[in-house]
Structure formats: structure tokens, C-alpha cells
Amino acid sequence: MFDFGPFFDNIDLILEGFWATVRLAAAAAVLSFILGTVLASFRVAPIPVLRTFGTAYVNVVRNTPLTLVLLFCSFGLNDVLAMRLSGNSSTSYYWWAVFGLSAYTAAFVCEALRSGINTVPLGQAEAARSIGLTFTQSLRIIVLPQAFRAVIAPLGSVLIAMIKNTTVAAAASYAEAALVMKTILDAPSFTSGAIPLFIGVAVGFMILTLPTGFFFGWLHKRMAVAR
Amino acid sequence: MTDSEGGPELPEGDGPQGATQGDGPLVVVENVNKYFGELHVLKDINLTVDRGEVVVVIGPSGGGKSTLCRSINRLEPIDGGRILVDGQELPEEGKDLARLRADVGMVFQSFNLFAHKTILENVTLGPTKVRKQGKQESEKHALELLDRVGIANQAQKYPAQLSGGQQQRAAIARSLAMRPKVMLFDEPTSALDPEMVNEVLDVMTGLAAEGMTMIVVTHEMGFARRAARKVVFMAEGQIVEENTPDEFFTNARTDRARDFLSKILTH
Numbered sequence A: 001m002f003d004f005g006p007f008f009d010n011i012d013l014i015l016e017g018f019w020a021t022v023r024l025a026a027a028a029a030v031l032s033f034i035l036g037t038v039l040a041s042f043r044v045a046p047i048p049v050l051r052t053f054g055t056a057y058v059n060v061v062r063n064t065p066l067t068l069v070l071l072f073c074s075f076g077l078n079d080v081l082a083m084r085l086s087g088n089s090s091t092s093y094y095w096w097a098v099f100g101l102s103a104y105t106a107a108f109v110c111e112a113l114r115s116g117i118n119t120v121p122l123g124q125a126e127a128a129r130s131i132g133l134t135f136t137q138s139l140r141i142i143v144l145p146q147a148f149r150a151v152i153a154p155l156g157s158v159l160i161a162m163i164k165n166t167t168v169a170a171a172a173s174y175a176e177a178a179l180v181m182k183t184i185l186d187a188p189s190f191t192s193g194a195i196p197l198f199i200g201v202a203v204g205f206m207i208l209t210l211p212t213g214f215f216f217g218w219l220h221k222r223m224a225v226a227r
Numbered sequence B: 001m002t003d004s005e006g007g008p009e010l011p012e013g014d015g016p017q018g019a020t021q022g023d024g025p026l027v028v029v030e031n032v033n034k035y036f037g038e039l040h041v042l043k044d045i046n047l048t049v050d051r052g053e054v055v056v057v058i059g060p061s062g063g064g065k066s067t068l069c070r071s072i073n074r075l076e077p078i079d080g081g082r083i084l085v086d087g088q089e090l091p092e093e094g095k096d097l098a099r100l101r102a103d104v105g106m107v108f109q110s111f112n113l114f115a116h117k118t119i120l121e122n123v124t125l126g127p128t129k130v131r132k133q134g135k136q137e138s139e140k141h142a143l144e145l146l147d148r149v150g151i152a153n154q155a156q157k158y159p160a161q162l163s164g165g166q167q168q169r170a171a172i173a174r175s176l177a178m179r180p181k182v183m184l185f186d187e188p189t190s191a192l193d194p195e196m197v198n199e200v201l202d203v204m205t206g207l208a209a210e211g212m213t214m215i216v217v218t219h220e221m222g223f224a225r226r227a228a229r230k231v232v233f234m235a236e237g238q239i240v241e242e243n244t245p246d247e248f249f250t251n252a253r254t255d256r257a258r259d260f261l262s263k264i265l266t267h
Helices: A004-009 A013-043 A046-060 A066-079 A090-121 A122-132 A135-150 A154-171 A177-186 A194-223 B065-071 B096-103 B121-130 B134-150 B166-176 B195-209 B221-228 B245-251 B253-267
Strands: B025-036 B039-049 B056-059 B080-084 B106-109 B182-187 B211-217 B230-234 B238-245
Touching: A004 A013, A004 B096, A013 A046, A013 A135, A013 A177, A013 A194, A013 B065, A013 B121, A046 A090, A046 B065, A046 B134, A066 A090, A066 A154, A090 A135, A090 A154, A122 A135, A122 B096, A122 B106, A135 A154, A135 B121, A154 A177, A154 A194, A177 A194, A177 B166, B025 B065, B039 B056, B039 B238, B056 B065, B056 B221, B065 B211, B080 B106, B096 B211, B106 B166, B121 B134, B121 B166, B166 B195, B195 B211, B195 B221, B211 B221, B221 B245, B230 B245, B230 B253, B238 B253
Parallel strands: B056 B211, B056 B230, B106 B182, B182 B211
Antiparallel strands: B025 B039, B025 B080, B230 B238
């Protein structure tokens, strides 16, 4: 029952799956952090329309299951509406998975950042305005950098959740590690070794997520703003 | 106090500067009213501050002193009346207001130095980002200012590494770096340990002697006597008395002021 033979027989396929996971996670990390920062700026902006948009976005996206978001991207936008992002169909699915996952994760990045903004004393923004910085400048130069530093550890958790959420992209026809695993399991020739396969893939994810958590924890301590 | 470059008549054309521009009063507060919900915190305030004048605002807590001070650079918007700085009415929130604020220095009770930036960066930030002045020039001027307030050797440290008195002096340097037309001080020594109060007051007295226009909300009666040209006594949202320091402290006109003074000067 604990024969790791089948796991290692398929190691090439599995590694390929993990490489796809890493490519998806890396792109989504960058994009969701950018989008999340923009959303958080909207939510504290002095312009009511932007605040309303930010709030509505977060509440809609955060409360929609990720599977639906990704299916909407792959089947809805890519297949039904034929909004192809590339001539190559697997590349097109990849980018839709990146966008869907980023759009979803951005809502969580936004909320983490917003709680970070709340840790920055009001006096910091007042001082920034008093020397003549505009709202955007004071947000970009004074408030957001301090907010980021306050929430590095929670952002690490968001990132870890996102890395594991890449497995949902399987539903959107993107062949990452979990889909590879399922393909191996479903093959008629596969008769035993399911548990070792699960364990192997789980360890694979931990290899990705554990260092992420440690790194962000370390960074959080290092970058903390002394008050 | 030999900072010849900190004076108002600088050659660089970096924005409006200098108490010598124009000739009307520098700050005019006209029939200003302000409410916090039901609370009427400023009641028909009228105040004129001339160029080079030092006005000290004193009075009991909750009397509207800080609110008045903060309304002059529109950190508190007002509900009625108008405020003019150098002849220009305070604009709505936006780029124009930011430009005006750059000319109005503000020193806070809680210092509010940018916590993630060094002292030097705190002082150079405004000149580089708002005045678009070069980095080298800004740093040179910043070091001169830090030297003048006596903390040049702390330039590379972060605010949390400094004592309260040093932080407040750094905050004054940060404001001065913008070459403001007028400086607002909102209880600058109230958060300081007693032994650090004087180092900050000394810097302020020096500024006053050099002709900086200043509006100072404070409980430091010694400073008011020494540096002020005009004392404004505020209570319950109103200006109760406006007087010279000598007259005010020895022979106040109003009962309310005499009552206040008797409570703080008897021990």
C-alpha cells in the first residue's frame, strides 16, 4: 500500500505539473499584488466612486467560489465568448487562469493591505499633506510603504493560499500538479499506490509553501517599522 | 542661527517663498465657524497675522486652539467664513491646496516624523517631491537645517531612535526645509518630557527672532512672554481676548482670561 514505485514512475509528469503550478503562481502573485494595491488605494481614496467600486469588487469577488471564477474565465470567456488570449489554446488557458486567480486573490491582498493602512497613524498622512504632498503622493510614499511592512506576514498567508488555490485551475483546463495527479490516478493502468501519490504531491506543495511562509515571516521581522 | 541660505530671499526660483512678498497681512481668518457634529468648536473667529509676527494662542483644553491652528492649512475644513494665506483663499482639496500647504509649515504635538524614513530623508522629502529640487541641493540644505536645530549627527537614524525633543526638532527642520511663509505649531512641547521642552523652545525662539511668521498653540507661558508679539486667548470656541504679552500676563482685560491665568500661574 505504501509502495512509492508508481509515484517515481510518473515523476517526470509530476514535476512538469509542478512547473506549471509554479508558473501560474508566480504570475498570479505579481499580478494580484499589483491589482490588490490598486484596489486598496481605491478603498481609501477621497473619491466616492472609487471607494464604492473597491468595496463592491472585494465583496463580489471574495464571496464567489474560486472554481466559478476560473470556470467563468476558461469556459465563459475563452470558450463561449471566444476571447482567446493566444493562438495556442493551452497558452490562452494559462493566461485566463492567471487572470482569474489574480482577480480573486487581489481581493484578499486588498483587504490585508487595508488593515495595514489602518495601522499607520493618522498623523503620518497629516504630516505628509502638511508638507504639500498630494493625496496620491502621500499614499505612495508615506502610507502604503508602512502599510505593506505591517502586513508582510498576512500577505505571506494570502500567497500560500494562492499557491494552493492553483489546484483549482485544473477545473479550468490548466494542467498543473493536481490535474496531473488526477490524470495519473484515472489511468486504467494505475492499480495501486494512490496514497503514496497523494503524499508525494502534498510534499511537493509544502516544498513550495513552507519556504514562502518562513521567508515572509523573516521579512516581516526585518522590515518592521519602529514607532 | 547663521543659516544665510535659509532666509527668505533665496536666488533659486523654486516656488513662492519669502515673507517679503506682497504687503498685506500674511494670514487672515474671517468669521470662521466650525462644527464637530453638534459641537460648535469655532465661533466667528477673526484673526489677522502680519508678516514676521509671532502669535501665541493659549487657553483651556477643548477651547478650539488646535482646531483653529489646523484649519489654517485646511487639515480641518471649516464650515463658514474664510481663511486667506498671503492673500489667497484656501482652495478645495486638490493640487492647489497641496501647493499652498507647501508654503505653510506645520509642527505637530506628536511630531509625526515619517517612521520608515531616516531623519535626513524626512527633511529632504518635501523639497525633492514637492519643490522638485535636486537631491544634492536638498541634502545640503537639510544638513544645514539639522545642524541649526542641533541634530546633524542624527541624520542617518530613524525617528524611533531619537528622543522626543530631538524628534520635534527634526520635525521643525522638516517644515523649514520647505522654506515656508508661515509656521504653525500645534502644542509642540505638550508631548515632551519636561527636560526636553527647552531645547525645542530655544529653536522656536530663534526662529521668532529671525522674523519667521509663527502661530503657536502652547501652554508655555514663558515662551509666550519671551517670543510673542500678540497673545490670543481662546475659550469655548471664541477668541476672548487679544493682547500684547506684557499686558495680557500682568493686566488681562477679561475675567475669563484672569481666571485662567490665576489657575496656571499660582504654582
